[in-house]
Amino acid sequence: MAFLDEILERKRTEIAAAKKLRDLGVLKRMISDAPSLRSFSSALTNGFGLIAEIKRRSPSGGEMRRKNVEQAPSAYANSPVVKCVSVLTNSTDFGMGIEDLSKMKSQIQKPILRKDFIIEEYQVYEARAFGADALLLMVNVLERENMKRLFNLSRELGMEVLFEAHTKEEIEAIPEGAKLYGINSRKFKASNETFAYSTKGPDLSIELETFSLIKHLPKGSIKVAESGVEPSRFSEVMQMGYDAVLVGTSLLKAKKGIESMLSNFEQAIASSSATVAR
Numbered sequence: 001m002a003f004l005d006e007i008l009e010r011k012r013t014e015i016a017a018a019k020k021l022r023d024l025g026v027l028k029r030m031i032s033d034a035p036s037l038r039s040f041s042s043a044l045t046n047g048f049g050l051i052a053e054i055k056r057r058s059p060s061g062g063e064m065r066r067k068n069v070e071q072a073p074s075a076y077a078n079s080p081v082v083k084c085v086s087v088l089t090n091s092t093d094f095g096m097g098i099e100d101l102s103k104m105k106s107q108i109q110k111p112i113l114r115k116d117f118i119i120e121e122y123q124v125y126e127a128r129a130f131g132a133d134a135l136l137l138m139v140n141v142l143e144r145e146n147m148k149r150l151f152n153l154s155r156e157l158g159m160e161v162l163f164e165a166h167t168k169e170e171i172e173a174i175p176e177g178a179k180l181y182g183i184n185s186r187k188f189k190a191s192n193e194t195f196a197y198s199t200k201g202p203d204l205s206i207e208l209e210t211f212s213l214i215k216h217l218p219k220g221s222i223k224v225a226e227s228g229v230e231p232s233r234f235s236e237v238m239q240m241g242y243d244a245v246l247v248g249t250s251l252l253k254a255k256k257g258i259e260s261m262l263s264n265f266e267q268a269i270a271s272s273s274a275t276v277a278r
Contacts, residue, residue, distance in 0.1 A: 003059070008141060010092045011117045018098070024122060030129035031157065040111040040134035040160045041179055043083040044222050044244050048234075048269060051113065051224060052076045052262075053248030054104065055088035056095025060186070064252035072251070073107040075258045081266050084111040084134075086246060098130045105131035113162060117141060124153045134160040136182070139170040148175045162224065171216050181217045182246065184226040185210040214240050231268030238276045 022030075044051075054072045057063045076082045085108050087101040088094035098114075105112050114132040118124065119141060127135045137150055154161050155177075162180040165171045174181070185207050211225050225237045226246040237245060247265070254261035 004141070007059075007090070007093055008117060008119070011090060011119065014090070014092060015120065015122060018126065019122060024125060027122070027125040027129040031125065034129055035105050035131040037158045038109075038111040038133045040084055040113065040162070041222055043111050044180075044224070046083070048238055048242075048273060049081045049083035049244050050079075050265060050269075051084045051086050051244055051246040052079070052082045052251060053086040053088065053115065053246060054096065054100075055248060055252065057093075058088075058249060059093055061249040061253060064249070065254070068252045068254060068258040071258050073104060075262055077108045077110065079262045079266065081262070081269050082110065083244060084113055086113040086115045086136075086248070088248075089114055089116045098126055101127075101132060102130040118150060119146075121150065121153055124150055124157065124159075127154075128157040128159055132159060134162060134180070136162050136164055138164045139173055140164075140166055144173055144175075147173070151175050151178070164226065165213070166210060168213060168216050171213065178218075178221070180222050180224065182224040182226045183211055183213050183217075186227040211237060211240060211242070214242065231265055234265075234268045235272035235275050238272050 052072070054069065054076070055064060056069055076085050085104060087104050088096050089098045089101055091097040101112060101114055111133040112131060114127040114130075114135040116123065116136065118127075118135055118137055124135065135154060137147060137154075139147065142150070151161050160180060161178065162182050163174045163178050164182040164184050165174065166184055166186075171181070214223055217223055222244075223242045224244050224246055225242045229237055229245040229247065230250065234245070251258050251261050251265075
């Protein structure tokens with residue numbers, strides 16, 4: 001079984017457990033008291049910046065540094081280049097749940113993205129009930145009609161949607177009306193061996209040339225480069241036309257600390273911005 005298929009099986013188990021804990025009626029009642037929405041898209045149109053991620057572990061990166069994870073909320077809240085925050089809510093594989101999203105919403109006064117394997121409407125209601133301003137929809141795990149249904153429901157609840165694509169065909173499947181596009185360089189169709197965490201060598205599940213797919217995205221859309229973008233490549237992705245990069249592991253595993261790494265990112269963005277402006 002492919003790695004992605006195994007994750008989706010575990011996700012379905014998580015959803016079933018969540019439904020036993022609180023049914024759809026409970027979520028709908030929670031929404032009336034949910035924190036007010038913040039504009040995800042507006043935050044990304046005010047200069048190039050980061051969507052900074054928080055998670056405790058990942059299949060490809062292993063365990064994050066505990067101290068970095070603990071310091072992430074305040075570091076992200078105070079950094080001028082962190083425009084939005086992405087919270088992983090897949091507890092089995094990434095170590096954080098929907099309750100963590102609610103905590104981040106209260107601690108960080110910036111738009112919060114629910115990043116997960118969203119496959120059914122229950123999760124959309126759940127995202128809004130716990131304070132999400134936006135959510136991620138992965139084109140490679142959804143049929144077109146279901147993706148459109150989830151998109152429409154998200155908008156009805158006031159949330160924005162970041163669509164994640166890996167190929168030209170996936171981009172073409174994104175519903176009309178989409179505004180936020182993410183190009184992910186990670187090969188989720190890979191085998192378990194490709195994703196096995198190792199401290200040696202490059203991450204074999206990354207294909208950085210995937211970012212050239214930006215040429216297929218609609219003009220005027222907000223474009224996000226996801227996975228594997230190091231500070232040395234900021235100038236390149238800015239010149240390609242990306243508005244932001246989504247980063248997580250490089251911040252959360254930084255040996256010198258998350259604030260030190262964010263400082264490096266700030267310097268790289270300032271330098272890249274100056275280069276692109278010439």
